[in-house]
Amino acid sequence: MNETKSVRKPGEASGLWLLKVLLGVLIIVLILVHLVVNHYIGEGALLTWEDVVEYYANPLVVFMEITFLIVVVAHSLIGTRSIILDLNPARGKMKIIDWLLIILGSVSVIYGIWLALTIASFSSS
Amino acid sequence: MKKPHVIIIGAGFTGAATAHDLALRGLDVTVVERGALVSGTSGRTHGLLHCGGRYCVKDQESAIECIEENLILRKIVPQVIEPNGGLFVALDESDVEYSKGWLEGCEACEIPYKPLTPQQTLEIEPYINPDLKIAYEVPDGTFDPLRIAMAFAATAKSNGAKFKLYTEVTELVIDNSGRVTGLKVWDRVTDERSELYADMVVNATGAWAGMIAEMAGANVPVIPTPGVMVAYDERFVNRAINRLCKPSDGDIVLPQRRMVVVGTTSFEVDDMDYIPVIEDQVELMLDRGSALIPGIRDVKERGVYMATRPLIGSGLTGRSAARTFKCFDHKESDGIDGFVTITGGKATTLRRMAEKTSDIVCQKLDIEMECKTAETPLISYRQYHAL
Amino acid sequence: MSNQVWMVTFRIFRKKGNLKPYFEDFQMEVKPGEYLLEAVERIWAFKDRSLTFAHACHHSTCGACGMRVNGKEKLTCITLIKDVVDDDGTVKVEPLRNFPVVSDLVVDMGNLFLNLESVGHHPVISVVEEPYQDGIAAGKGSEADYIRLSDCIECGMCISACPVATTTSTYLGPAALAGAMQASLNPDNGVLKLVDCADGVWRCHSAYECSEVCPSYVEPGRKIMQLRRKVMAERIKSIFRSNN
Amino acid sequence: MSTDTNKPAPSHWWKWFDPRKSDVGNWAFILNRITAIGLTVYLFVHLVVLYQLSQGPEAYNSFLELAKHPFIVLGELLVVVAAIYHGLNGIRVGLTTFSDTSSVQKAIFYVIALVAIVGSLIFAVRMFTA
Numbered sequence: 048m049n050e051t052k053s054v055r056k057p058g059e060a061s062g063l064w065l066l067k068v069l070l071g072v073l074i075i076v077l078i079l080v081h082l083v084v085n086h087y088i089g090e091g092a093l094l095t096w097e098d099v100v101e102y103y104a105n106p107l108v109v110f111m112e113i114t115f116l117i118v119v120v121a122h123s124l125i126g127t128r129s130i131i132l133d134l135n136p137a138r139g140k141m142k143i144i145d146w147l148l149i150i151l152g153s154v155s156v157i158y159g160i161w162l163a164l165t166i167a168s169f170s171s172s
Numbered sequence: 173m174k175k176p177h178v179i180i181i182g183a184g185f186t187g188a189a190t191a192h193d194l195a196l197r198g199l200d201v202t203v204v205e206r207g208a209l210v211s212g213t214s215g216r217t218h219g220l221l222h223c224g225g226r227y228c229v230k231d232q233e234s235a236i237e238c239i240e241e242n243l244i245l246r247k248i249v250p251q252v253i254e255p256n257g258g259l260f261v262a263l264d265e266s267d268v269e270y271s272k273g274w275l276e277g278c279e280a281c282e283i284p285y286k287p288l289t290p291q292q293t294l295e296i297e298p299y300i301n302p303d304l305k306i307a308y309e310v311p312d313g314t315f316d317p318l319r320i321a322m323a324f325a326a327t328a329k330s331n332g333a334k335f336k337l338y339t340e341v342t343e344l345v346i347d348n349s350g351r352v353t354g355l356k357v358w359d360r361v362t363d364e365r366s367e368l369y370a371d372m373v374v375n376a377t378g379a380w381a382g383m384i385a386e387m388a389g390a391n392v393p394v395i396p397t398p399g400v401m402v403a404y405d406e407r408f409v410n411r412a413i414n415r416l417c418k419p420s421d422g423d424i425v426l427p428q429r430r431m432v433v434v435g436t437t438s439f440e441v442d443d444m445d446y447i448p449v450i451e452d453q454v455e456l457m458l459d460r461g462s463a464l465i466p467g468i469r470d471v472k473e474r475g476v477y478m479a480t481r482p483l484i485g486s487g488l489t490g491r492s493a494a495r496t497f498k499c500f501d502h503k504e505s506d507g508i509d510g511f512v513t514i515t516g517g518k519a520t521t522l523r524r525m526a527e528k529t530s531d532i533v534c535q536k537l538d539i540e541m542e543c544k545t546a547e548t549p550l551i552s553y554r555q556y557h558a559l
Numbered sequence: 560m561s562n563q564v565w566m567v568t569f570r571i572f573r574k575k576g577n578l579k580p581y582f583e584d585f586q587m588e589v590k591p592g593e594y595l596l597e598a599v600e601r602i603w604a605f606k607d608r609s610l611t612f613a614h615a616c617h618h619s620t621c622g623a624c625g626m627r628v629n630g631k632e633k634l635t636c637i638t639l640i641k642d643v644v645d646d647d648g649t650v651k652v653e654p655l656r657n658f659p660v661v662s663d664l665v666v667d668m669g670n671l672f673l674n675l676e677s678v679g680h681h682p683v684i685s686v687v688e689e690p691y692q693d694g695i696a697a698g699k700g701s702e703a704d705y706i707r708l709s710d711c712i713e714c715g716m717c718i719s720a721c722p723v724a725t726t727t728s729t730y731l732g733p734a735a736l737a738g739a740m741q742a743s744l745n746p747d748n749g750v751l752k753l754v755d756c757a758d759g760v761w762r763c764h765s766a767y768e769c770s771e772v773c774p775s776y777v778e779p780g781r782k783i784m785q786l787r788r789k790v791m792a793e794r795i796k797s798i799f800r801s802n803n
Numbered sequence: 804m805s806t807d808t809n810k811p812a813p814s815h816w817w818k819w820f821d822p823r824k825s826d827v828g829n830w831a832f833i834l835n836r837i838t839a840i841g842l843t844v845y846l847f848v849h850l851v852v853l854y855q856l857s858q859g860p861e862a863y864n865s866f867l868e869l870a871k872h873p874f875i876v877l878g879e880l881l882v883v884v885a886a887i888y889h890g891l892n893g894i895r896v897g898l899t900t901f902s903d904t905s906s907v908q909k910a911i912f913y914v915i916a917l918v919a920i921v922g923s924l925i926f927a928v929r930m931f932t933a
Contacts, residue, residue, distance in 0.1 A: 254705075475618030
């Protein structure tokens with residue numbers, strides 16, 4: 048009954064934790080860039096569908112938004128995983144949860160890319 | 173053959189050490205303790221690993237026990253000992269006067285010492301009163317009270333001993349022939365009462381030994397003698413600092429973690445379950461302690477506590493009473509078989525008290541097993557919780 | 560001051576066996592300058608012999624008497640009653656959180672001790688190994704020769720205060736991670752690898768409650784951060800080593 | 804003492820948010836966790852809602868009309884406040900991790916709290932007067 052420490056959960060070692068922190072820093076940077084870019088290109092607010100489409104006409108904007116999406120989804124899902132880890136799930140459950148999070152993240156990113164490209168395509172047509 | 177079952181009452185130093193000794197000799201041991209481990213006198217001990225210097229003038233038997241056990245404990249349980257040595261410091265002419273007899277005592281008891289000039293003393297312990305006349309370095313040490321008991325208990329457990337804490341003895345079970353065959357206990361964890369059977373019961377309750385003995389109609393002349401200890405919030409020294417004088421109040425200052433602890437006093441009480449802190453004595457500790465280490469006056473008090481020594485009654489009281497221990501076979505003293513009491517003594521001699529008690533227990537049970545505790549290193553105190 | 564007497568209600572957490580826990584009030588005259596453990600011991604001595612609580616040294620070297628006092632972890636032997644009595648004259652005393660309750664105020668801290676053991680924390684160390692931040696370092700000269708008891712008194716209060724430990728019993732916890740930091744002074748014992756895991760140094764969420772309640776200068780939160788830097792530095796170093 | 808040494812303590816997730824007599828560090832953690840959960844929920848709701856963009860101008864613009872409701876604006880403000888706090892506390896955690904500043908973590912918290920409040924007020928004024 049004394050060997051509890053042999054059942055260490057794999058996962059969030061320095062790598063994942065560091066990634067979360069770096070992504071966090073990146074988010075702050077991207078938000079600041081976003082605010083600045085938004086101010087100059089979008090001229091303040093994106094209050095109509097037309098505004099948004101026009102904004103997305105710039106390929107740099109599309110690239111930036113997609114990057115932002117990936118970074119935010121990754122950070123939030125690693126964070127979610129960290130919160131779930133705090134609930135001390137069994138090793139097997141954690142594996143399932145990991146897969147669910149990976150699927151959720153992939154679907155979100157693919158959907159987001161599709162959405163961004165769709166919006167961008169409105170301006171060229 | 174079935175192993176004889178020995179129940180030890182009390183998980184203080186003596187109880188834990190006796191459990192270790194008997195378990196090492198292969199006996200089946202159960203310790204019952206009404207409170208937590210070392211929650212009586214033992215936990216509240218000053219923590220001085222005596223070299224014997226304190227007793228070498230008036231009580232050489234105790235002094236010799238101390239220096240011998242000191243060296244053994246350093247070997248078997250270094251995990252809880254600060255082996256930095258100690259100083260006996262003379263602050264005035266009367267201390268210097270006392271030192272003559274003291275040095276003779278050290279020689280007689282084979283306690284090694286090294287004289288230091290005031291300058292040499294202040295070089296190694298700069299916070300000692302700079303007005304000192306002379307100091308002697310001796311092999312004192314300090315130990316952690318709870319953890320030394322845990323180390324003994326852990327090793328006892330690793331050899332099969334069981335510890336039942338929060339289990340209070342309510343009655344001794346005595347058969348028609350006047351033999352103690354077990355005890356009735358109250359488990360304070362579950363609030364349940366039960367009866368335990370034993371081939372031998374060892375009363376290792378220190379200052380409370382008289383009360384337990386009375387349950388069997390036996391008499392133990394133990395005089396509960398409390399004293400105060402005051403902890404101050406700075407570690408001024410690395411060595412145990414003793415005043416070089418006739419043992420009196422507040423003449424020892426010990427380092428412990430980031431504190432120093434000054435002790436102690438000596439008076440007698442009847443009810444020892446709760447000893448109130450006497451504020452005049454706290455004041456006295458500050459006075460006496462700051463005579464040795466003036467800086468004590470400038471730091472905060474961190475804690476105050478009273479510990480009740482079990483002194484063996486012999487007509488003499490307080491500081492004059494011997495600090496040695498005594499093991500009573502109640503068959504001889506009261507005609508009660510199956511019942512042994514160990515009391516008196518001091519923390520430094522816990523192993524030897526256990527050895528003596530275990531010898532008597534084994535002799536009574538007709539078992540021929542040598543004591544091996546002096547050569548057996550104790551396992552990590554933390555294993556107490558693993559076993 | 561010294562003659563002043565306060566009537567204080569001690570609201571004590573009680574639990575026996577599998578019975579439902581409850582709070583019991585004990586009214587008692589105390590001196591405001593007394594330490595809380597004195598009052599708890601007096602309740603046992605004079606009011607209710609069934610009360611269980613752990614204690615030993617009564618001066619903060621053993622770590623046995625940590626409890627939650629008005630919801631906050633306190634080492635009761637060095638906590639003055641006047642500092643914890645509420646305005647309505649009550650003090651609520653509960654066992655530490657995040658440990659199984661044995662009975663009343665006694666908890667089972669076995670895991671804490673085993674975790675400290677598993678990371679190789681040394682109970683006695685050279686005085687230079689846990690240096691003083693401020694205050695006086697005792698002695699002079701070859702201080703490295705002096706041995707002293709380590710700062711951590713294994714009281715479990717940091718575990719009780721830790722928000723992560725409330726749900727993650729496998730988390731090594733502040734005390735053991737601080738112990739690992741101490742153990743990592745010896746570079747060859749593999750402790751940095753041991754704590755580089757989800758239950759180790761990366762589980763901490765920087766609430767620093769551990770450092771807040773630590774009665775013994777350990778500052779576990781700070782040690783965890785130091786340990787993180789050490790683990791990261793070790794990882795970076797090992798990348799270069801494997802390339803050679 | 805007859806207990807199993809390694810019996811886990813009972814787990815209650817809501818105790819993460821137990822304010823006890825918490826010090827600021829614990830409040831920082833509680834707020835961090837609440838904002839984390841809130842922002843994650845918002846992120847995915849936001850992604851779903853933006854589907855309207857792919858459905859052409861009518862769908863999206865009518866949705867934008869709906870979004871002018873004060874409750875929605877208030878919700879958006881909460882998201883902004885949460886983001887500001889979460890980001891700033893992230894900086895605090897990073898600082899105390901990568902440098903030996905955990906002894907001043909409380910002071911850092913007070914600074915970020917002040918910045919967060921000022922920032923939130925600026926956004927509040929802008930959003931409700933726009």
